[in-house]
Amino acid sequence: MKDFKLSSKTSEIIKIALINLAFLLIFLELGSLGWYFVKHKQFFYTRSKAQDKSALGINLEGVRLNQSIVNRLHPFFGFIEKPGPDFRPGFKVNNYGFMSPYDYPFKKTKPNQFIIGVFGGSVAANYGIFEVQNKVLPRYLKQLPGLKDKEFVILSFATGGYKQPQQLLILNYFLALGQELDFVVNIDGFNEVALSSLNNKNKLDLAMPSVQHLMPLTSLANNSLSVKAMQLTLKIKDNKNRINDGLTSLQHCSLAACDALTSIYVQNLVNNYRKDVIRFERERIKNEQDDEGSVIYFNKTNLVLDDKAAFEQMAWNWAKSSIFMHKVLSASNVPYFQVLQPNQYYQTKRVFSDAEKRIAFNQETPYAKAVEIGYPALLKKFPNLEKNNINILNGVKVFDKTKDVVYVDSCCHYNQAGQEIFSDYVASSILESMRKDRARSKKK
Template structure:
């Protein structure tokens, strides 16, 4: 009885001790979360920048901009290019604070097209290719790695205003670059030189075309078939239901991404990372479910689609198909150079690095989890297709086409450079890649002084 009467007297002290322990526990959790953040991103959580936060989000591998299904909502069919972005749609790199609006043609650019040279001091550079090329153009526009290198190492360009015009979008592959170039040239667009960055889409996505019995020269089936089905009202109930789930998941992911950016405490951030990863897994599961439904769908060859897509003219084995891919790629590069020469413009071609093409690069465990999925749909196309492209490069070099094999540029980079299991690079990767491109172009110009006369 005495103990019971003493309890109320001790209660404030018990509450006090409990509260003190909870405070210390919260401090320890916060310090532990901050330490985990430091070990992963090598920076203090509380002084992180917007860019570092965005890059940390990118390293979660959130598939917010990587799916054709999602892009069917954001893209528009184009009669010459295959597809473009919805005008005024905001576009940004995952780790960048800069947002680019899609211009009047549906490309992420500060300028509407055609861009007319406003004065003789402007140097106009066009960028063509797929998503890696598009990311390069946006990274360059924000960081000016190429611009600074050209001005520092080419005296004729020291005082010039360099204009970057992107004509690249996710999923583009030859001959889309060739067709876009000739179309814009026919409208009077001027270029001092053009940078074409490709290779991955030509083999990875063309391989998917081959598997779907769609002509290799057609745009990516990942992008084109969903657009065709929407345009032709050919989506079944199961597909519409799956798309609805994907859109719902995407909205949830966007909200969770925003909550990560708003986190003030490292412990809160860590909790939100875990919940965001769970939402991302759910999103991926629904994407795979949609692809399974689409794969099981029986296409009627006689169905009257509103969009005409060519089938192969002949049935070939897979090895022959890869040879044809490489031939198409090489012919498109030749024709791009010829078209630009007719306009007194220069041409530079780069084949991009990709994690599924084995080189001397050693992947850390963290990067491997982020960048490599065994039996990925792109893996077979890259491993079979890149050797065919590299063989074609040697022939193109004998024809004086400035083409560069960038597949090994990450071999001596210890940091993580990939941000997803497809092909894209983080800030470090884009910096290395852009520097390589800049140095390669400068090397060609310095080895051929006559090419620089146009800027005197």
């Protein structure tokens, strides 16, 4: 009898525990649904599923998912991404280190193909990927006479960290190899001031490639990494694999609670990744060899330029490089458009929500001051660019009319909503400009 009562009591306890667990899971799911709606502005169960891991709501600033901690040295471009597969369907890091479905130089396979080249840094690289997937610019260009029946091919020559004169050098390199281009878009401005400013602080010539990207490569080439730095490299690589696995799991979550808990887990991994990268950088600097022992030569300076002189030189490097890109392309009647990219640290009339402020701004970033001083210096070069017949688009205010979150990190990159707005701005502005040019030509 006692055994029966004990069994009955145990059964009742299990039943109550299961009911409580069910209620806990229901409340967790409801709370997660609310959290997801606030974060993404859409209902979890009717959401449009992200095809790109960068669109999952995780702040991946500085995380190079399919790369080691460093890029690869390149004798002409400075550095490139390591060629190989990419997690985006239909893309790869091609034979020259660019994100593209094609190897370069790309040869036309049909007479009606129209090749658009995209140049710049990571924002331009993301734009190129978005355009390949969505063909916003081709849709606008098809409205022009003679382009309606063209098959548009978009080739990206952009990579994270590139800044002028790298775009100019890469353009000339591929033209020398016989790469055909029918249209070129160069999206830049941020790297030219943000990364050149870091060059200046490290007494590296402003026109040299980014010190952020070059110095870790130099340490590896010189075999000057400490044991601790090597251990951190392995730790970073292992953590990156976990981030990739977590993002894959996040893409396949069927419950809001799964999305919430996995997001927290992955974001924690990303935060640890960033901390390890900072530790690695400190170790690398400790063991950095002087020029005498280095197998890599850099143009260095004797002093750090003051802000006025430094940003004036950066702005001229930017403007002159663009002028020469235009000159070499105009010789073959190839339209060239330059776009000054929007950035959160350049103040416009845009009002940021509290949610976006937490994503888009970082008080400790070295980029903020560089953009605040550097963008006005770039804008002062607009009259000179226009005098040289450059089609220059000022995109700094492109997000002013939207209240949606458009930044995905505290550097410079845009989420899906931001990409849509930016790509539409670029395409509509180019179409308007080309229509005006054609109208002027008819009057002559």
